[in-house]
Amino acid sequence: MTTPDGGAGVAHWSGDVFKEMKARDIRTVCTIPDGGLTRLLNQVTSDSGMRLVTLTTEEEGIGITTGAWLGGERAMLAMQSSGVGNCINALGLPAAFGAPCLMLVTMRGIWGEFNPWQVAMGNGTRPALEAMGVRCFPVEHAGEVAETFAAAADLAFHGRLSAAVLVSQRIIGAKGFGQK
Amino acid sequence: MSAGAASPAGSNKISRRSFVARLLGERDGALVVPGLGSPTWDCFSAGDSPEYLYSWGGMGLAVPTALGLAMAQPGRRVLCLTGDSEMMMGIGSLAVVADQAPENLAILVLDNESFGETGRQTGLTAGRTDIVAVAQGFGIARTMTVHEEAELPALANFLFRETGPSLAVAKIALTEDPWALPEKHGRTIAHRFMVAIGTDRA
Numbered sequence: 460m461t462t463p464d465g466g467a468g469v470a471h472w473s474g475d476v477f478k479e480m481k482a483r484d485i486r487t488v489c490t491i492p493d494g495g496l497t498r499l500l501n502q503v504t505s506d507s508g509m510r511l512v513t514l515t516t517e518e519e520g521i522g523i524t525t526g527a528w529l530g531g532e533r534a535m536l537a538m539q540s541s542g543v544g545n546c547i548n549a550l551g552l553p554a555a556f557g558a559p560c561l562m563l564v565t566m567r568g569i570w571g572e573f574n575p576w577q578v579a580m581g582n583g584t585r586p587a588l589e590a591m592g593v594r595c596f597p598v599e600h601a602g603e604v605a606e607t608f609a610a611a612a613d614l615a616f617h618g619r620l621s622a623a624v625l626v627s628q629r630i631i632g633a634k635g636f637g638q639k
Numbered sequence: 640m641s642a643g644a645a646s647p648a649g650s651n652k653i654s655r656r657s658f659v660a661r662l663l664g665e666r667d668g669a670l671v672v673p674g675l676g677s678p679t680w681d682c683f684s685a686g687d688s689p690e691y692l693y694s695w696g697g698m699g700l701a702v703p704t705a706l707g708l709a710m711a712q713p714g715r716r717v718l719c720l721t722g723d724s725e726m727m728m729g730i731g732s733l734a735v736v737a738d739q740a741p742e743n744l745a746i747l748v749l750d751n752e753s754f755g756e757t758g759r760q761t762g763l764t765a766g767r768t769d770i771v772a773v774a775q776g777f778g779i780a781r782t783m784t785v786h787e788e789a790e791l792p793a794l795a796n797f798l799f800r801e802t803g804p805s806l807a808v809a810k811i812a813l814t815e816d817p818w819a820l821p822e823k824h825g826r827t828i829a830h831r832f833m834v835a836i837g838t839d840r841a
Contacts, residue, residue, distance in 0.1 A: 487710065510710065512739060515731030522700035522732075526672070526707025529692065529829060531838035534707060552697040552704070555825030 472630065473499035475605030476563070480535070483612050485561075487512060487527055487534035489520030495565035495631035496537050517542035521549035525558045533616060535561040540568065540584040540625070541577065550591040553621055560621035561612050562593070571633030585625060593621040601630045648752040648765070648813040653788050655749055655811045659720070660685035662747075665795035666718065669745075670836065672708060674701035674721035676756040677816075678749060682720065684819035689835035693821045693828050699729030702746060706736055709744035712836065716743050718798055723750040723764045723808075730773060736804050737778030745798040746806040751813045759813060774806040781805035 476499060480488075488503045489512040490496065503509045512534075514520050520536035527534035536546075543564060553560040567574075568581020585595050596611045598604050608624050615622040659681040663671065668690075673679045675694040678701075682691045692708075694701060705719035726748045736744060752765035764770060771782045783797050785807060794807055822828055833839035 487707075510739075512735060515734055518699065519703040519729070519732050519735055522697070522703025522729075523707035523710075523735075525700075526704040526709075527711045528707075529704075529833060529838065530708040530711025530836070531833075532711035534711075549697060549700055552700055555696065556829040557826040558829060 471498050472601045472604040472626075473502065476608045477502045479605055479609040479612065481506075483533065483609075483616065485533045485535050485612070486510060487523070487532065488537055489514055489523050489534060490537045491517050491539070491542050493537075493539035493542075493565045493567075494634065495539075495626065496563070499537065499563075517545045518549035521546055521552055521560060524560055525553045525556060528553075528558045529556070533559075535563065535612075537563040538565075540564055540566045541580045543584045543588060543623075544580050547587060547591060550588075550593060550621060554592055557619050559615040559619050560593075561615040562621070562623040563608065563626070564623050565626045565631050566628045568628075570628035572628065573633065573635045573638050581628075588623050591621070593623050595623050595625055597625040597627065599627045599629055604630065648750075648811065651751065651810045651812045652786065653809055653811040654814060655681055655751070656684055656814075656816050658788055658791065658809065658811065659749070661791055662795055662798075665792075665799060667716070667799050669716035669718045669799050670708065670712070670832075672701055672705035672717065672719045674698075674719070674725040676722065676725075678720045678722055678725075679821065680816070680819045681749070683821035684816070687821060689831040691821075692832050693823075695823050695825070698725050699732075701725055702729050702732040702736065705744060705746070706732065706739065706741065709741040710739060711838075713741070713743055715836065716745065716799055717741075719744070719746045721746070721748055722755070723748055723752060723770065724754050724762050726770055727763055727768070730770075733774050733779060733806065734777040737774075739804075741804055742802050744804045746804070747794075747798055748806070748808045749811050750808050751811045753813050755813065771806065771808050779804055779806050783807040785809040 568577035709717040
């Protein structure tokens with residue numbers, strides 16, 4: 460049983476996603492962090508067999524994951540939906556090479572958003588990804604994140620294509636900075 | 640040289656094609672990730688190899704791609720061979736290289752201070768921007784700037800035999816070289832590269 464806030468004694472979705480990552484030998488996670496990814500990224504940092512790569516802009520993660528695959532390792536990119544906009548041209552790289560590109564995206568601007576500046580890219584995230592040929596896997600419920608991630612990962616690495624799991628703001632929780 | 644100079648790279652002497660060919664002759668099995676455009680043409684012109692990961696697009700991604708490869712293949716030296724304009728587009732990736740600090744990654748920027756592929760428009764390194772100084776500021780401690788072809792043996796040693804991560808800038812002349820276009824299908828380039836280094840999977 461998972462809940463949005465992952466309170467005391469309750470499993471958080473990120474724990475199950477992390478297990479699926481380990482089961483698939485994903486060793487490198489490239490990221491510009493997002494609040495909703497904090498727990499998952501902390502697990503990566505705490506695992507001596509994994510490597511966290513902090514980026515300056517998300518598109519770098521597309522190059523790094525592609526290079527890692529060419530070198531025989533599995534890597535993925537974890538980012539907020541606003542970062543998807545930074546990746547558009549870069550997504551042509553794994554597409555050209557026939558390389559996998561697995562993305563875990565935490566959504567903003569869609570569900571209970573308080574910041575109007577997040578709305579445009581939140582609305583554009585899925586259409587932009589699909590315009591670049593990326594298979595999108597939206598998830599609305601915390602209990603479905605891990606199995607969706609596993610399915611997207613298998614499709615990406617075995618099908619050698621780009622896939623993105625879009626984790627709803629409904630799961631992450633919309634923040635308000637005291638303005639709601 | 641002042642910003643917006645009329646003749647970019649006007650005082651640069653190094654001729655890129657022969658320089659790259661001689662340099663690659665010293666690579667000692669290093670894998671090469673050339674950036675799109677002229678660095679890719681330079682590699683192919685020097686003699687085709689499955690260990691060259693040719694690029695036809697994705698400007699700014701040569702360094703990140705080489706970084707991912709270097710981290711996955713710690714036993715192989717990886718050379719990213721790029722141009723000044725692509726390096727500027729992906730300049731932040733040098734901070735990521737510094738942070739990850741792979742000892743087997745070397746970067747060579749062929750700097751003709753121009754957008755050579757698109758009409759030889761003046762680039763930002765013709766003015767006040769110094770890529771070596773940027774790399775140093777990001778935390779890449781091992782850097783080198785080359786102005787003369789006679790410096791090639793020292794450059795080859797720096798890129799292929801000394802501990803990385805390292806970055807060198809070669810100030811090259813703005814030349815017009817004959818087209819030398821390699822394989823352009825990405826899946827073919829990737830497949831033969833992976834077969835050559837033993838990472839191909841059925």
